[in-house]
Amino acid sequence: MPELPEVEVVRRGLDRWTTGRTIASAEVLHPRSVRRHAPGPADFAGRLAGRTVLAPRRRGKYLWLPLTAPDGTADEAVLAHLGMSGQLLVGEPDREREKHLRVRIAFADGGRDLRFVDQRTFGHLMVTDLVPDAVGGGKGPGLVPEPIVHIAADPLEDAFDAEAFFRALRRRKTGIKRALLDQSLISGVGNIYADEALWRARLHWARPTDTMTRAEAARVLEGAQDVMEAALAVGGTSFDSLYVDVNGDSGYFERSLDAYGRRDQPCRRCGTPIRRDEFMNRSSFSCPVCQPRPRRMR
DNA sequence: ACCGCAACCTGTACGC
DNA sequence: TGCGTACAGGTTGCGG
Numbered sequence: 001m002p003e004l005p006e007v008e009v010v011r012r013g014l015d016r017w018t019t020g021r022t023i024a025s026a027e028v029l030h031p032r033s034v035r036r037h038a039p040g041p042a043d044f045a046g047r048l049a050g051r052t053v054l055a056p057r058r059r060g061k062y063l064w065l066p067l068t069a070p071d072g073t074a075d076e077a078v079l080a081h082l083g084m085s086g087q088l089l090v091g092e093p094d095r096e097r098e099k100h101l102r103v104r105i106a107f108a109d110g111g112r113d114l115r116f117v118d119q120r121t122f123g124h125l126m127v128t129d130l131v132p133d134a135v136g137g138g139k140g141p142g143l144v145p146e147p148i149v150h151i152a153a154d155p156l157e158d159a160f161d162a163e164a165f166f167r168a169l170r171r172r173k174t175g176i177k178r179a180l181l182d183q184s185l186i187s188g189v190g191n192i193y194a195d196e197a198l199w200r201a202r203l204h205w206a207r208p209t210d211t212m213t214r215a216e217a218a219r220v221l222e223g224a225q226d227v228m229e230a231a232l233a234v235g236g237t238s239f240d241s242l243y244v245d246v247n248g249d250s251g252y253f254e255r256s257l258d259a260y261g262r263r264d265q266p267c268r269r270c271g272t273p274i275r276r277d278e279f280m281n282r283s284s285f286s287c288p289v290c291q292p293r294p295r296r297m298r
Numbered sequence: 299a300c301c302g303c304a305a306c307c308t309g310t311a312c313g314c
Numbered sequence: 315t316g317c318g319t320a321c322a323g324g325t326t327g328c329g330g
Contacts (some may be wrong), residue, residue: 082324118307173301178302243323280302281303311321
């Protein structure tokens, strides 16, 4: 459940169900799911046993569970990325094993367990150090997992710097959608919400960023913030059972999408059929009238 | 240093 | 029913 609102839905579920609990054991059923944990699956499991999990945090599409050190502070975390099809599910330990169960974490209290289920295995978990945050001049989470220090703040964080984002856009020689999908410029935005933000901002995906105005950048940013907050309010976007919260329930935002997946359906602003373009080996949906092609494409 | 694309996987939907 | 093709919401790593 890849984009920011869906990951935030999961974070909130974990906050309720795993915070303050002590891990009894972890079981890695598919090594690919911990491939970014360099010391390997056995080390991954060994590092979790006996640790207490603190309140989950998120930046963009990354989620992490801080782990307590002997003195009670957090120095490490379990970092999770759901990729295209990852799910973090919480439920009774004796329930059936999911077909694509990759990692199972059991708690010392014997209650609900935490499962990482991932059909396509693009997602991953790892145990990593927490290091001082690089963004936002101290307004960020304070400590962040080392592997994601290069990720930009997401637009729902206080630490997000709109002016810095604008300057970065102007420096780049690329199109606005590519920039929105670049997690080092702005994190949390994926293919769905990029299309939705651009529809709201009335900008074409290929609009070159090096000539964008402050007003255009502000429109895109506001579009992204508004659409992701609206999606979050109804549990995120899900087209099928692959994108669910920790209890396995789907969100309702699909019905509110204005551009994504609406090929040939009337634009909700002007009635013109929405077009689909090929872009980066995937799809881009936009209104041909509200979002006219720029003279120079990127 | 930057940009853009191919690769990594499994499953589903659809046309013939 | 079966087969082939296209497509799916993400990131990394490599070539240019």
